[in-house]
Amino acid sequence: MADPSSLIRGEIRSIPPYNAxxxxxxxxxxxxxxxxxxxxxxxxxxxxxxxxxxxxxxxxxxxxxYPDPQGRALCTRLAASFSVDSRQVILGNGSEDLIGVICRSVVRPGDTVATLYPSFPLHEDYTALMGGRIERVPVTENLTIDKAALLAAASRKPRMLMFSNPMNPVGCWLTPDELAAVIAALDAETLLVIDEAYAEYAAGDDYPSAIDMLKGKDIPWVVLRTFSKAYGLAGLRIGYGVVSDTGLCDFFNRARTPFNTNAIAQASAVAALEDLDHLAQSVKSALTERERLKTALAAAGYRIAPSKGNFLFIDAGKNASDLAVALLKRGVIVKPWKQPGFETFIRVSIGSREENDHFLRALADAEDVDAAKSAG
Known part of the structure; x- marks a missing residue:
């Protein structure tokens, strides 16, 4: 692979490692x-x-x-699980912290960053903060990833190709063959960043682990993961990235704050990795409830995107922000999507059975009230 420093902004290269x-x-x-x-x-x-x-x-x-600035115990544990060098693992105050680190390290004013759309907003926001230009690859009418458009964007050699797989907020995903095609379309001039915040929920042979597929490839890459979702540590803000080589990871470490993950979060993450039973129970519950909720919503006539995450992306057929307020009045919090073209969609997390039933009752009640108003 070419010298990874060619991707790193000169300002970052000039910063010596922090003496922690x-x-x-x-x-x-x-x-x-x-x-x-x-x-x-x-x-x-x-x-x-x-x-x-x-x-x-x-x-x-x-x-x-002060915490270990490198998080060695956690990085060593993660490196062993992915069969990589511990110096290829970087920790973040949530994986969103690492999105900012990567953008600060790589994106220069005028650089193009290609991403799927609708996107996790921080993929676009951190790019914009660095003066970069966003190239959006919208989902299809069927709310799936437009593979041809994504390959075309990759072939145009953007500075960075960054997207979630499974996709946030939609929930759709690339299969192993589709991801392999994307990887093959890239070269050393583009940094590939795959955000796998929901990978633990993505059961089935039709979902690939990008880390395994990218090992040994002659391109620079980062795969992001988090403890906020399936491991249940959202409040502790702990995420990580696996980087294609140690040299590139070293530059990213220079761009982050030296103590960006706290000691309690690091220790909690190590403990969470050891509790495989809890992880399995969390995933099983989410997948079971996701399918139950999807079936109920489909029966009620809603259009729902295919999902490999612990959430559903639902077309409410009306202004999503208004619906979100109506649900709040009934004690339910959902996220109305506000990116252009998707203002009728809500993203609903998969909660407990009781929480999901509460949502279904509240949604039906809000719809009944709207129907009554329309009839009046």
């Missing part, structure tokens, strides 16, 4: 000492307020000391 200091674990491992006075980072020896210990009984040094 050594962790207690590094000192113990390197110098074989048992007692350590950590006096290099201006930390409070008294630690946090006792009030925090009432919330987290074992919070201790996790709150008092």
């Amino acid at each position: 200091g050594l962790t207690l674990e590094e000192v113990r491992a390197t110098y074989q000492v048992d007692t350590i006075a950590k006096l290099g980072s201006n930390e409070n020896p008294l630690g946090p307020s006792p009030a925090l210990r009432r919330l987290f009984s074992d919070i201790g040094e996790l709150a008092r000391l």
